[in-house]
Amino acid sequence: MNRALTLLSFGAILxxxxxxxxxxxxxxNGKKKAGTCFACHGTDGNAVDPQYxxxxxxxxxxxxQALHEYKxxxxxxxxxxxxxxxxxxxxxxxxxxxxxxxxTKLDTLQGHVSGDK
Amino acid sequence: MTRLxxxxxxxxxxxxxxxxxxxxxxxxxxxxxxxxxxxxxGVPGYSNAYPQYPVPKIAGQNEQYIINALHGYQSGxxxxxxxxxxxxxxxxxDIQNVAAYLSSLAQ
Numbered sequence: 001m002n003r004a005l006t007l008l009s010f011g012a013i014l015x016x017x018x019x020x021x022x023x024x025x026x027x028x029n030g031k032k033k034a035g036t037c038f039a040c041h042g043t044d045g046n047a048v049d050p051q052y053x054x055x056x057x058x059x060x061x062x063x064x065q066a067l068h069e070y071k072x073x074x075x076x077x078x079x080x081x082x083x084x085x086x087x088x089x090x091x092x093x094x095x096x097x098x099x100x101x102x103x104t105k106l107d108t109l110q111g112h113v114s115g116d117k
Numbered sequence: 118m119t120r121l122x123x124x125x126x127x128x129x130x131x132x133x134x135x136x137x138x139x140x141x142x143x144x145x146x147x148x149x150x151x152x153x154x155x156x157x158x159g160v161p162g163y164s165n166a167y168p169q170y171p172v173p174k175i176a177g178q179n180e181q182y183i184i185n186a187l188h189g190y191q192s193g194x195x196x197x198x199x200x201x202x203x204x205x206x207x208x209x210x211d212i213q214n215v216a217a218y219l220s221s222l223a224q
Contacts, residue, residue, distance in 0.1 A: 047179055050179040050181040050182065050220065051179070051181040052179065053178055053179055054223075057174070058173060059162075059170070062170055062173045065170040069196075074196050075189070075194065076193075076194040077194070104174075105177045105223040105224045106174040106223075107176040108163075108174050108176060109151060109154055109158045109176050110161060112148075112222055113148070113151055113155045114148050
């Protein structure tokens with residue numbers, strides 16, 4: 001019984017830890033904050049101009065990571081640095097939540113490599 | 118004289134057409150090259166380590182963006198040790214081929 005309780009509490013902690021890890025922003029707020037993004041990345045998150053990436057359906061935390069990298073210069077891009085400069089961490093979470101939740105044309109490479117069925 | 122002009126015009130157009138075809142990447146060649154990418158980009162939800170975030174979905178991504186990103190990893194405008202090393206191993210033609218293939222996968 002004791003062991004079961006210990007195991008259960010471990011499970012609870014793990015579940016809690018993973019929700020923290022996956023904590024994401026508010027997509028509704030993100031939509032309002034993403035107005036400037038739409039000009040290049042499309043209102044549906046699928047940029048028409050091929051020099052800009054599709055964001056619709058990209059992983060939430062990857063978008064957050066990219067935005068932080070543009071903001072702090074780990075990715076050196078003049079346009080995105082300017083866009084990012086005024087975004088708070090909360091803004092970044094919200095915007096990433098919005099774009100990651102849109103219908104996507106993206107996929108992983110699973111099934112798209114020579115030899116794959 | 119007009120015939121000569123026509124001929125040179127036709128030659129110029131043929132040249133432009135082949136130049137255009139050349140600039141577009143070769144999807145079949147790209148498909149072979151992305152075998153390496155699939156180790157990380159082919160595993161749904163696969164996580165980058167330190168810091169931890171999911172490796173992006175790149176199938177269906179826009180062509181010129183992929184070209185720019187790979188050149189960015191080559192030049193150091195983008196800092197990521199693994200992607201830096203991978204991009205170094207690719208020629209400009211390889212990059213065009215990879216981008217042509219990946220962008221063709223848009224769902």
